Amino acid sequence: MTDVEHQKWWGWGVEGIAFHHEDKPAFAGFVLDKVGIDLTQPGGEPPTFDEIEVPASRLGDDLGAQLRAAVGDHQVSTDDMLRVVHTYGKGMRDLVRVRAGDLPRVPDAVVYPANEDEVRAVVDAVVAADAVLIPFGGGSNISGSLTPQPHEERTVISLDLGRMNRVLEIDESSGLARIQAGGLGPDIEEQLTTRGWTMGHQPDSFKHSTLGGWIATRSSGMQSDKYGDIADITRGFRVVLPGKVVELRPLPSTSTGPSVREMIIGSEGRLGVVTEAWVNVHRVPENRDVIAYLFPNWAAGLAAMAEISTSDASPTITRVSDANETSFSLATRKASKGISGKVGEGLFEVLRRRGWDLEKVCLSYIGYEGGTAKIRAEKSIVGKIIGKHGGIRLGRGPGALYDQKKFDTPYIRDFLLDRGAIGDVSETAAPWSKLGQVYTTTVRAARAKFAELGVTGFIMCHLSHSYHSGACLYFTFAFPPNADDDFLGQYDAVKTVIQQSFIDSGATLSHHHGVGTDHAPWLEQDISEAGTDLMVGLLRAADPGRNLNPGTLIPDHREW
Incomplete structure (x- = not known):
């Protein structure tokens, strides 16, 4: 059997790793105040696999034989656990449904190819049998892009690219690397850094997502201010379609009509299976520094980020949290011992005496990379801008904390689900001129819906991924639903209401989580009906039989 490792079938990440609050003295009080959950009471336990009923595989003998001939007997599995792992991603709906054993349609087999030739054989066999193929990377998708349609009568095959995880070559003169699509973030970076290179792409899902998944969902990473989104990083690739392969060479720019590269980036498996890609890589920077700052309020933080985006500084990270997310971050700190805790208390007392409203302060992180002189110059520019907007520098200590915690937040969703509460995210992007309105409209809409439902809810936000014309706003919300509903x-x-508020205030339905099925209802409002017509025409021309991940990316009523 394959040695590809997978996440938990019922939650985020790997077995043995979970969020704990016992070492965070302020967290229990914060959660009780904000969402009304008493953490002194024991939480529930996730179900055991024996508690759920898995529908039997429908894999027929003929297709099964062809798949085994393509990849080997031990690389085709109808194991119930593996099939359930490949049924859902890690969105909130996914986690609730899988924990409840809600499995209306499960892949009939999981197939693990080792190379592009095997992928081609599998794709051709599946399409010839009029079956359904769903590409699978790390399984971290949170927008509903991995789940078979509930009433799908055809055989469903999950194509797991986890064995295809190597950096194949590096063009050092051009700063390009050719990498197989199934490589997870840590595996890719380890192979690159041993040779002195980095891709610089670090989404929240970095440990559990793949290059192919990043391309398929138009991913963005925490350091996108410097390295770009995956659409900027990806220069060329190979994509398997039935009976043929799309090959795009890694050119710096080209004028060859509508961009086929752009068509495939973000296509969520509906335009074929990405097997490898050429991506931009950079020499590992001489220095890396993340510095924390504090603003007196959210408006000041937004204004500073906008000014930094058009300054001569080029940070790798520009992030500022609103007051709610700042209070959350402070509540998740471990107990401070010795002088560091006393210094923190002293600082806040000084700010209070200066007239700061400590209920409104906003924490910010700015990242810098490069030579010593470059970083010094950029810190000077950024420092002046932050000072102009009333902010102060906190230093490297809190910045190091950002690096330590950046991949841990998704585990909190499982922690909340164990206690009967929902915690989820929605992110968007808009021009600088609209960000304030997007933020206000969204927060008001969420709070109004909490009140209508009669629940104690909490919503927080941070700005990240700054561009010349705007930035990303990333909202997190949590509440314990009414037991009677x-x-x-x-x-x-x-x-x-959160998603609709994005559209109504001039923002997009998603900045980097993709469309899937969860966000598809807003597609026509986002890109217009005529734009959706173009997308449907493209999908229909490439896959008239709807064999490639049907049901994702476009609204239900636009499926043919």
Whole structure:
């Protein structure tokens, strides 16, 4: 059997790693105040696998034989656990449904190819059999892009690219690397850094997502201010379609009509299976520094980030949290011992005496990379801008904390689910001129829906991924649903008003989580009906039989 490692079937990450609050003295009080959950009471336990009923595989003998001939007997699995792992991503709806054993349609087999030739054989066999193929990377998708359609009568095959995880070559003269699509973030970076290179792409899901998944969902990483989104990083690739392979060479720029590269980036498996890609890579920087700053309020933080984006400084990270997220971050700190804790208390007392409202302060992180002189110059520019907007420098200590915690936040969703509460995210992007309105509209809409549902809810936000014309706003919300009502129905009610507020205030339905099925209802409002017509025409021309991940990316009523 394959040696590809997978995440937990019921939650985020790997077995043995979870969020704990016992070493965070302020967290229990924060959660009780904000969402009304008493953490002194024991939480529930996730179900055991024996508690759920898995539908039997429908894999027929003929297709099964062809798949085994393509990849080997031990690389085709109908194991119930593996099939469930490949049924859902890690979105809130996914986690609620899998924990409840809600499995209306499970992949009939999981196939693990080792190279592009095997991928081609599998794709051709699946399409010839009029079956369904769903590409699978790390399984971290949170927008519903991995789940078979519930009423799909055809055989469903999950194509797991986890064995295809190597850096194949590096063009050092051009700063390009050719990498197989199934490589997870840590595996890719380890192979690159041993040779002195980095891709610089670090999404929250970095430990559990793949290059192919990043391309398929138009991913963005924490350091995108310097390295770019995956659409900037990816210069060329190979994509398997039935009977053929799309090959795009890694050119710096080209004028060859509508961009086929752009068509495939973000296509969520509907335009074929990405097997490898040429990506931009950079020499590992001489220095890396993340510095924390503090602003007196959210408006000051937004204004400073906008000014930094058009300054002569080029940070790798520009992030500022609103007051709610700042209070959350402070509540998740471990107990401070010795002088560091006393210094923190002293600083806040000084700010209070200066007239700062400590309920409104906003924490910010700015990242710098490069030579000593470059970083010194950029810190000087940024420092003056932050000072102009009333902010102060906190230093490297809190910045180091950002690096330590940046991949741990998704584990909190499982922690909340164990206690009957929902915690989820929605992110968007808008021009600088609209960000304030997007933020205000979204927070008001969420709070109004919490009140309508009669629940104690909490919503927080941070700005990240700054561009010349605007930035990303990343919202996190949490609440314990009413026990007497539909759990997912209440979640959908809150998620819907947040998503609609994005569109109504001039923002996009998603900045980097993709469309999937969760965000598809807003596609026509986002890119217009005529734009959706173009997308549907493209998908229909490439896959008339709807064999490649049908149901994702476009609204249900636009499926043919």
